[in-house]
Amino acid sequence: MATATLAPVKSQLVDNLPKRFQGIKFGIQSNQDIANQAVLEVSDRLLYDVDNNRAPFQHGPLDPRLGTSSKIGKCDTCQESLQNCTGHFGHVRLPLPAFHIGYLGFVRTILQDICKDCSRILLTEPERRAFLKELRRPFIDNLRRTQICKKINEQCRKTKTCHYCGSINGQIRKVGVLKLVHDKFVAYNKSTSMKKVPPESKIAFDASFDEAKKQNPDLDKHLRKAMEDLNPLRVLNLFKTISPTDCELLGLDPVEGRPEMFIWQFLPAPPVCIRPSVAQDNASTEDDLTTKLADIVWISGMIRLALQKGSPVQTIMEQWEYLQLQIAMYVNSDVPGLQQPGFGKTVRGFCQRLKGKQGRFRGNLSGKRVDFSGRTVISPDPNLGITQVAIPILVAKNLTYPERVNDYSLKKLRKCVQNGPDVWPGAQQVIKSDEGGYKISLKFGNRRQVARDLKVGDVVERHIEDNDIVLFNRQPSLHKLSIMSHLVKVRPWRTFRLNECVCTPYNADFDGDEMNLHVPQTEEARAEAINLMGVKHNLATPKNGEPIIAATQDFITAAYLLSGKDRFFDRKTFTYIVMHMMDGITHLDLPPPAILKPGMSNCNQSALRCRCLRPPLPPPTCLLRAILPSFRLSSLPDPRRRRRRRRRHSLSPYGRLVRCDIPAPRSASSRLFAFVEYEDRRDSDDAYHEMHNKRIGRDDVLKIEWARTPPSASWRFDSGRDRERAPRRSSPRRGRSPSPRRSTRDYSPPPQKEDRRDRDRDYDRDSRRDRSRSPDRRGDSPRDAKDDRDVKDDRDVKDDRDDRDRRDSGANGDDRKPIDSPPPVHDDLDVAE
Structure with a gap:
């Protein structure tokens, strides 16, 4: 059986992969771009063809190729309905250039910086190179670029004579709404010197009015105020000859933002769908843009016809000014001087449809x-x-x-x-x-x-x-x-x-x-x-890093009044102020009053200190891994009197001590831990650092947690504290009636007295309160009795300590570590949970 050989079939390449934008570049729309994106040229002012059942006129402002505004009509360009067609742009070819009302300020600035004869920038060659070097620096930001362009403009304003062609340059003035003039000889006219000599250009400028003076002799007295007219045609020719290097000095892009783009040569005609017609009985109401576009097409046709016939210059200039006025109203009708009184209703141009509360941005896009x-x-x-x-x-x-x-x-x-x-x-x-x-x-x-x-x-x-x-x-x-x-x-x-x-x-x-x-x-x-x-x-603005969210108005006033000198408050007012500074639920420890007599008063600094300081955290509870001799300090007068009060006194310099406890019983084998509690966790770190010459680390702390209950309830040590104790026999009462006995013994220490259970074996009673020793009720060993006699005999401290260490070693069966030995490692201890 023969197998058929399949010939390779060429498959069509389908490039429908998703694309990723590399960047977006913004620039000025040139006249050539306007002509290229248009689907037709609007050249007729007629809107409807009456002979063709009122159909939109071809090449008119409502040409069907620009889109449709009817729900039943279709676009002749894309054959889509109103719902799917976004419209298409057209263009109007202007017979003479016209100023763009939005760019008129930039046009005036550029004309001030360049020579009005050779179009070179009014800078010397060294200044030109210096400014170019600054502008071409890498990573220069827009703020710095704007500052450099402002310096260039200021330097050009000071220059009165071009360094390249020698022509005189004066000030650029704006006359009316859309007219620019060049006051070329302003320096010569303002001079009051009797020896001033008119320049050759001034003589040639005055000679150009000889024919006019013959026809009108009264014109001679007004020649001193004569200025040079800068119409759009002349400005366009000047801008076309500006070099790319000078464009950089003017702050423009030589490719995407040439100065001749600021002047209209082609006017865009918007799609029909954004300027719909409202149909009525045998008539229609047209949009303002459609009406204004028809007027522009009509006046353009008149100027074009006048140029062909060779009409008088005055007639052409009047029509040219009217054309510029209509174009300005077509773009922005809110410019002062455009809307004349009694002209009719206000025309809504492009800018009025975009800005404002009812515009496209706020009314449609942001108003969703x-x-x-x-x-x-x-x-x-x-x-x-x-x-x-x-x-x-x-x-x-x-x-x-x-x-x-x-x-x-x-x-x-x-x-x-x-x-x-x-x-x-x-x-x-x-x-x-x-x-x-x-x-x-x-x-x-x-x-x-x-x-x-x-x-x-x-x-x-x-x-x-x-x-x-x-x-x-x-x-x-x-x-x-x-x-x-x-x-x-x-x-x-x-x-x-x-x-x-x-x-x-x-x-x-x-x-x-x-x-x-x-x-x-x-x-x-x-x-x-x-x-x-x-x-x-977002407390700081991205613009320059300054704080944008800060105290304002009443907050600053209250802080100023509160921080004044010699301001004191009684306790009621002080607590009221502090409460309103916070959220009302924050717990604060009020500072002591600054004045006690004749009445307790707090100063304003105390109130501000309460607001600036953060609320106190609950006291941290930490179990330090330390040997009891490590808490001995050489400053103690007698190391044998290491009672709780002495121990608290030796630890208090490192911070405010909350609790210092050593687990019971008092045997030497159980004194491997000390429970120390500070109000601030940093104080416990400092205390441990001073005693062990290192900071508290993971191997030095058994457990650190926030204290929720007193240590006696939340910490349990396997040192005999939790085991059941034998009831203590009471001593005989003398001269008092017996009081009811408690059912259970209270182990809490009496107020302002030391707990006897916390006393060391070396506790020495005051000699004034010395009395005969009562019989032993707890079965003290002879070793404890011997220790008491050693205290009375005031033996040498070192011999007594070594003797106790040897006895403890014999009692516990292990060698006790020396005082100067480093803290035990983590494996030698158990974690107290």
């Missing part, structure tokens, strides 16, 4: 309303933090967040489901996870049953609660700080409230401004909002 957003008036609330925003309960019940049920939130979400959509905090609906995302509305039905059936994995769209993350925005959003994330505080009334210190980045005030609220709907969005857009992460 989306889900999970709210908008209302804002008002101040200085009691809120800068990260908080107060929203009304009505808004909190309408905005929801989909929270997934877990073991920790099950109880809370069940309560929200039972409350329903009308009680805050409640929920709107439940999305079941095991039923294909089935939604259950809580507005109807048995909410108790839905709450009982709620399980882990379901999603509850609950109301907005306190400390939820929301985005707060005020339009117009001009920079990234115009929208930031805040934490919710649900409050009554009907306005959004925020702290006054956060008004600056929003550019907000409280005269009726409205702001928008957006609720992120995912955990990822919430995390990004609080970390990237949080108020605390």
